[in-house]
Amino acid sequence: MATTTGSDTDSRTESDAQAVESDPEQPAANVGWRYTVSQVRRDPTALAGLGIIGVATLVAVIAFLDQTVLPMFGIEQYAIAQAVWMSPNAEVAPQLLPPAWTTNVFGEGTWAHPLGTDDRGRDILARVFYGTRIAISVGVIATTIALVAGTVVGSVAGYYGGRIDDVLMRAVETLYAIPFLVLVIVFMVAFGRDLTFAMIGVGIANIPTFARLIRSRVLSVREEDYIEAARAAGVRDRNIIFRHVIPNSFAPVLVQATLQIGVAILIVAGLSFLGFGAQPPTPSWGQMLSQSRDYMLPDPWFSIWPGLAILITVVGFNLLGDGLRDALDPRINN
Template structure:
């Protein structure tokens, strides 16, 4: 009898332990099953490592000019060849990873913080606050993103910092509208109404209940937004509105090399490949995170 009771008591506990899997652990397990997502994660980690140890792996300074070696093709001495000033392209691409990732991370971080705050306020309080913030979002979204970024940089002046500010501004509505829609859905749940009924303060409801339930789409959007930010920074650099010479920003490198497309195609190929691979990595990783974190995507 004792053994039977023991067994009947242990079975439910074991079942509960099997079912009590952390949502984040379950998401990671789902993410690991997505081979393309793992490839994207590997690409992102690779470029982060390259950016972190750039001074150790770059054989030359990105500023060093040797006019006698201008437009040399790839070789054992210069792996990616040299540009029109005799600068080593491999060293400049390596250092350019720092700049592109820096712009991508910090511009998205700024737009995520501001957009999330505005989206939460608009969705939670509603009424005229929601109308005012939503109209601001609509105005920003009425312009093509790259044209709005060009206009902002034209007003502030061409520089890498101003390009970062412009990219952050144009991405605010994307986070704001996403978070607003999530808050509008979550605040109708019964546990939110129960929290209001017992007199819980708005700030506690926001940070303890609504924010944790809104974090998943923010993570996915942030990952995909970094890829977009890197492309936008490269576009501004190519137009001469972003990083200025001799900064080794990938878009700026493409602009400096566009006149040598037939004479020295390697001057455009390697910076362009760096942009393509980095953006591909973040997109693949973002798609994998969306599939792992979004319950609607799970089978």
């Protein structure tokens, strides 16, 4: 805190300044990004989550470059992968090989394919690597859609109350009443089976979570004096909602969003397993699981690797989410 004992300080304000410094009611600054980051840094499990997400994001970015960005400049898809290792879609090896250190009925593992090969002889390591991109982007984009729409709907409903609240929240609850997977699948059947609609569908289906969460916070924030002070100052409703209400209601939403990314990854993997979402030959974890289910007994490793990838990524988001919750929840103050 800035010291307030300048020489020009007159006596009456000096007593104010001392009151600040000795006020036991006020702990050190516990708002703002710096505080949140410092709290997360002291939490080893949250750091582990952050590490997992960091690695996964890096992998996803490389995959994105290789699959989408470089082809725009006339370079062949999977050029990086081929230069370093091999294309995830290349069929080069015997099928259903186990990892390098084991054997199964189809043959002996080789270090040319450390995690083994799939039912078409494609390298599993390369496919898991490239599947990360879809998992991360789907989780983030679907959650962003839900977050933005849910926050707007929930805060408008909570701030205005009355009939607007009734209409918006009943609409949101209608969404909530339909089983999640059914909703997304119906949406995809209606609009298209590919990944774009999987993301939008999951995003829409998640709107109620965020709308209800932020509305419950807005209901208490809108009664705060500074909201009335803003109204008395002539601030328009739109600015009150976006500049005063939402920033003060956002902490639990941020935590929920982090956890929700993990959930969205799981759901999209589930959709891919059912044949909705990423279409072959695009590598995605859910689709790998789907292909592997016929070979689970002779070659369990085929299912284990993509399953493990999903598990680790989702755990990463959950650990970070829990860490953020501890950091942002004012009731837990250690």
